[in-house]
Amino acid sequence: MIEIGDIEKSYDTLRVLKGISLEIVPGEVVAIVGPSGAGKTTLLQIIGTLDRPDSGWVRYDGVDVMSMKEKALAGFRNRNIGFVFQFHQLLPEFTLLENVAMPALIGGVGRKEAMASAMRLIDYLGLHDRADHRPAELSGGERQRAAVARALINNPKVVLADEPSGSLDSQNREELHRLFFDLRRDMGQTFVIVTHDESLAQECDRMVRMKDGRIVEIIKKTDNKE
Numbered sequence: 001m002i003e004i005g006d007i008e009k010s011y012d013t014l015r016v017l018k019g020i021s022l023e024i025v026p027g028e029v030v031a032i033v034g035p036s037g038a039g040k041t042t043l044l045q046i047i048g049t050l051d052r053p054d055s056g057w058v059r060y061d062g063v064d065v066m067s068m069k070e071k072a073l074a075g076f077r078n079r080n081i082g083f084v085f086q087f088h089q090l091l092p093e094f095t096l097l098e099n100v101a102m103p104a105l106i107g108g109v110g111r112k113e114a115m116a117s118a119m120r121l122i123d124y125l126g127l128h129d130r131a132d133h134r135p136a137e138l139s140g141g142e143r144q145r146a147a148v149a150r151a152l153i154n155n156p157k158v159v160l161a162d163e164p165s166g167s168l169d170s171q172n173r174e175e176l177h178r179l180f181f182d183l184r185r186d187m188g189q190t191f192v193i194v195t196h197d198e199s200l201a202q203e204c205d206r207m208v209r210m211k212d213g214r215i216v217e218i219i220k221k222t223d224n225k226e
Contacts, residue, residue, distance in 0.1 A: 001026045001190065002047065002158060007056035009042055016042045017053070018213040024158070029184055029191045031201035034210035040194045041162055043210070047192060048160045049077050060157065078107045082151030086163035090135040090143060090150075097122060097131040100149045107154055114153070121149040124186075125179070141172030148179060158190040159183075165197060177203065 002024040009017040016039045024030055032040045045051040046058060049065055057064050065076055082103075090099045097118055104114035122131050125145045135143055144164060151159050161180075165173040177200045183189045193204065201207045202221075209217040 001061060002192075003057075003059040004043075004047060005057050005059075007043070007046060007053045007058075009039075009046065009051070009053050016213055017046075020056070020213075020215060022208065022215065024190065024192060026157075026190055027184060027188055028206065029180060029204045030193070030206050030208060031204040032192065032194045032208045032210060033196070033198070033201045034216075037212075038210040039213040040210055044160050044162055044192065044194050047158075048081050048083060049073055075107075078103060079154055080157045082154070082156040082159040084144070084147050084151050084159060084161040084164045086166040090146060092135050095132050095134055096127060096138065096142075096146045099135070099146060100153055102153075103150060104153045118149065118153055121152055122146075125149050139172075140168055141175060144168060144172070144176055145179065148176075148183075152183070152187070152189070155187075156189075158192060161191060161193040161195075163194060163196065165195070165200070173197070 005021045007017050007020040008015075020043060032043065034040055042051065046053050049058070052066055058066050060080060065073060068076060091102070094102070097115065100122060101114040101118035104117060105111065109117070119131065122128060125148065127142060127145055127149070130138060130142055135146075138146065165176045168176060180191050180193070181203070184191065193200065195201055205221050207219045208215055209219070
């Protein structure tokens with residue numbers, strides 16, 4: 001499904017990624033772990049087409065997305081990739097329902113259809129009674145679930161999450177982690193999650209450990225190292 005090969009990335013004289021190659025299969029939940037400065041977020045941004053590598057390639061179902069021009073790439077991203085960030089990034093002036101529907105509206109879906117799809121996701125996530133509330137009126141856990149719903153609105157091939165539970169307390173963190181696996185079970189979603197949470201990482205199908213811009217270890221859930 002997603003193949004990345006020989007990814008190199010530098011910022012000025014700082015070499016951040018040093019020949020990263022990785023394949024992610026449909027329906028897989030992959031954790032990317034490692035110390036701060038290992039290159040995890042940069043790798044996630046390149047997988048998500050938010051940044052371009054200096055060299056190497058990223059393929060979705062065999063298509064080299066880095067060869068696309070910016071407008072085509074933005075359209076591809078909107079249709080195929082969902083994002084969940086550590087801080088929910090909900091727009092404060094819009095309701096939960098409007099925030100969830102936003103990527104569909106941007107993608108050209110009619111308002112009625114977008115709102116109906118958003119409401120179905122909100123119901124699934126147990127947020128029905130909060131649909132008309134703005135982000136400031138929601139708890140931290142509710143905001144992150146809303147962010148997950150927004151990531152799913154266009155039925156993307158993959159959801160990329162960058163420290164999604166980093167700002168949550170232990171109960172909400174555990175609930176969010178369970179949600180990822182429930183979504184994989186119920187909707188067949190593929191997840192790539194950058195996290196410092198070892199308990200989450202160990203529950204994933206694979207744990208990709210990075211250090212100094214390189215993948216140093218890949219551990220399957222069965223504890224067999226690649």
